[in-house]
Amino acid sequence: MLLVSVYILRFDHCGSTPEQATHIWKNHKSYNKHLVLELYYELLQKLIDISQTSNSEVFQIGIDCLEKLLPKHTTQLLDSVLKVTETRTNTQKLAVVFRKISETAEASLLNSRFESIVKVLGRIVSSDAVFAEIFQIIYTKTKNKHFFRALESVATRPECCRELLKFEESELTKAVIALIMNSKEKVRVLKSVVDIAADKIVGEMTSVFNEILTEVEKGKLLETLQILVSNLSYQRAVQGAFRKMHKALSPRNFFSVLDYFCSETAIDFKPLVKGFMEYIILAMHSKDPVVVGLISKLLQVLVSKIPKEDLCEVLHLLNEKLSENQELPVIQSFEGLSALDPVVEHCLVSGEAGPKEFATRSYYGLIQRTSSEALEKRASYMAGPLIREVNNFVPSDVKMGILDVLHLLLVKVPSEMLMFFPQLETSFLKALKHSEAPVREAAQKSLLTLADLDLRNLVFKLTDLSAEESLETCALILQKHKKDRKQILNCILTQLDRKPSKKALECLGRILALLFPHSESLIQLIPNQPQIYPLLKHYLEQEVSTDGLESYFSVGFNHSECFSMLSELALAKPLLVLQLVKQIPKEFTNLLCETTPALLAIPGKLYMNSINSLKTFLAVLVEKYLSAKDTYANLVKHVFSIDEKGLNNVLKVLYLLSPS
Numbered sequence: 001m002l003l004v005s006v007y008i009l010r011f012d013h014c015g016s017t018p019e020q021a022t023h024i025w026k027n028h029k030s031y032n033k034h035l036v037l038e039l040y041y042e043l044l045q046k047l048i049d050i051s052q053t054s055n056s057e058v059f060q061i062g063i064d065c066l067e068k069l070l071p072k073h074t075t076q077l078l079d080s081v082l083k084v085t086e087t088r089t090n091t092q093k094l095a096v097v098f099r100k101i102s103e104t105a106e107a108s109l110l111n112s113r114f115e116s117i118v119k120v121l122g123r124i125v126s127s128d129a130v131f132a133e134i135f136q137i138i139y140t141k142t143k144n145k146h147f148f149r150a151l152e153s154v155a156t157r158p159e160c161c162r163e164l165l166k167f168e169e170s171e172l173t174k175a176v177i178a179l180i181m182n183s184k185e186k187v188r189v190l191k192s193v194v195d196i197a198a199d200k201i202v203g204e205m206t207s208v209f210n211e212i213l214t215e216v217e218k219g220k221l222l223e224t225l226q227i228l229v230s231n232l233s234y235q236r237a238v239q240g241a242f243r244k245m246h247k248a249l250s251p252r253n254f255f256s257v258l259d260y261f262c263s264e265t266a267i268d269f270k271p272l273v274k275g276f277m278e279y280i281i282l283a284m285h286s287k288d289p290v291v292v293g294l295i296s297k298l299l300q301v302l303v304s305k306i307p308k309e310d311l312c313e314v315l316h317l318l319n320e321k322l323s324e325n326q327e328l329p330v331i332q333s334f335e336g337l338s339a340l341d342p343v344v345e346h347c348l349v350s351g352e353a354g355p356k357e358f359a360t361r362s363y364y365g366l367i368q369r370t371s372s373e374a375l376e377k378r379a380s381y382m383a384g385p386l387i388r389e390v391n392n393f394v395p396s397d398v399k400m401g402i403l404d405v406l407h408l409l410l411v412k413v414p415s416e417m418l419m420f421f422p423q424l425e426t427s428f429l430k431a432l433k434h435s436e437a438p439v440r441e442a443a444q445k446s447l448l449t450l451a452d453l454d455l456r457n458l459v460f461k462l463t464d465l466s467a468e469e470s471l472e473t474c475a476l477i478l479q480k481h482k483k484d485r486k487q488i489l490n491c492i493l494t495q496l497d498r499k500p501s502k503k504a505l506e507c508l509g510r511i512l513a514l515l516f517p518h519s520e521s522l523i524q525l526i527p528n529q530p531q532i533y534p535l536l537k538h539y540l541e542q543e544v545s546t547d548g549l550e551s552y553f554s555v556g557f558n559h560s561e562c563f564s565m566l567s568e569l570a571l572a573k574p575l576l577v578l579q580l581v582k583q584i585p586k587e588f589t590n591l592l593c594e595t596t597p598a599l600l601a602i603p604g605k606l607y608m609n610s611i612n613s614l615k616t617f618l619a620v621l622v623e624k625y626l627s628a629k630d631t632y633a634n635l636v637k638h639v640f641s642i643d644e645k646g647l648n649n650v651l652k653v654l655y656l657l658s659p660s
Helices: 002-009 017-027 040-051 056-084 091-104 107-112 114-127 129-142 145-151 158-165 170-181 186-193 198-203 206-217 222-230 235-248 251-264 270-282 289-303 308-323 334-350 353-368 372-390 396-412 414-431 437-450 455-465 468-480 482-496 502-515 519-523 530-540 549-556 560-572 574-583 585-590 592-601 604-609 611-627 629-640 645-657
Strands: none
Touching: 091 114, 091 129, 107 114, 107 129, 114 129, 114 145, 129 145, 129 158, 129 170, 145 170, 158 170, 158 186, 170 186, 170 198, 170 206, 186 222, 198 206, 198 222, 198 235, 206 222, 206 235, 222 235, 222 251, 235 251, 235 270, 251 270, 251 289, 270 289, 270 308, 289 334, 308 334, 308 353, 334 353, 334 372, 353 372, 353 396, 372 396, 372 414, 396 414, 396 437, 414 437, 482 502, 482 530, 502 530, 519 530, 519 549, 530 560, 549 574, 560 574, 560 592, 574 585, 574 592, 574 604, 574 611, 585 592, 585 611, 592 629, 604 611, 604 629, 611 629, 629 645
């Protein structure tokens, strides 16, 4: 061994050591040109020891020596290393030397030592990375698949398998994966290496991929499959893999893989999102809480990545699912609903007339199938775009559809819609004047529901419109809320304290007429006070029953506001005032000066048409005239439809009316 050390020191780079070692080597008594061949075995063992030293200088000396020997003595060195393998236990040292020899050896030499090399490889497999390098060198040179026998023990060594797979040699990859799949350690090892071979497994090793899918359904290899799919490099491979998985896996496993892929993949999968959405929509009926959770999470991720040009097509798929008579648990969650909502909203505000109408139907179906609890958190996000769009210039079918959607939101989550009351009120009132009846009907339906949120304000706005449709709607609302009419009346009476304008009083009068079509029920609830009469005048101008008015006015004839009101009312409703004259003649004649303007406003011919029922009034009128002719002359002429000459016959009239 001393000579071996001397020989190796010839390759030292420090000082005079190489010269001295060379001198000793060549002057040794045993020296001859074949001496080195005689020492191969011992030399190789020494080089193996040196190769594992921690001293970098010594290590380099050994490598330089080996590289010097290899060009001329490859065969001898290979045979020596094969011989050393039988006794050597330090495989790490052996592997380093064997790698150097393999790099130099010709393919024919390696093939000729096939059996021995396989044994050596079996001994050094524990060196993992070095083993992989040696095997790759040998297989690249020889292309001899018989060397694959040396791989039988690698199936349980994840690191070694990874190193082998990194070479991306097709046949080698297939061989390694096949060995792993047949190993008892496949769950552990495959999980560690599948990321490297993902494309090969999906693209070229379909039987292996199918076997993995089968194992996943047995409760194994799910995490392995997740890693595999997320490491695919090409969109087409991903597309094909998910197509197979959708057929082979349960929804829970399938969406677990999809969820992992979306969060871990490095490729741009935007072009694949539409296809992923199809899978999700098809599974929306699932009641499995795990699937529902996964789908909700995936919707959040995927919707934001859908190309805008594909949104309407996704909406068509969604609408088909909504049209099925099935529960859709996924939209009962805030996450699921909030993810789908933007799809519909985009098609509604950005699409053409056709997609807009389709979007409104989808919105309706989505909200209809969603629980109130889920809607509560999302309604405020949904209402804004809908209100903006309904006020835009859109086709009637679209406008009607949006009105229906807003109505449904009002029904399901009224408290959440309260903040939008002013905007909703304005939008519905505007739609109530639309030229097409279906839109007006939809607006009316929505207003009826909106009234539940704030009855008083809405009723005032409706009566202010004066349109036939608005008054009809107001009537329906008030009919629906009859039990609240006292509350509304109190609100109206409160308005009087603010001295409302004439137009406002007209509106309030209309509201009262709708609330109290029979005056008798109203006058029981209102005080007989001066500030009431202007409102009462507008109320009585409406089409209402006037039964019982005489009892109310018989009390209020001491107010000047009452006389003014009667004068104005006589112009609009002369028969009503005339009826009061018949019912309470004494009140009119006791204050004849004050009531004269109202009496003059009644057409004269009406008096004569009712002469029999006015006898008491007319008799007192004539008596008053005879005692104050200048004061009441005009009134008498008007009531009796006579001129100055006719006044001379007034006594005859008095006699006819009151012979006594």
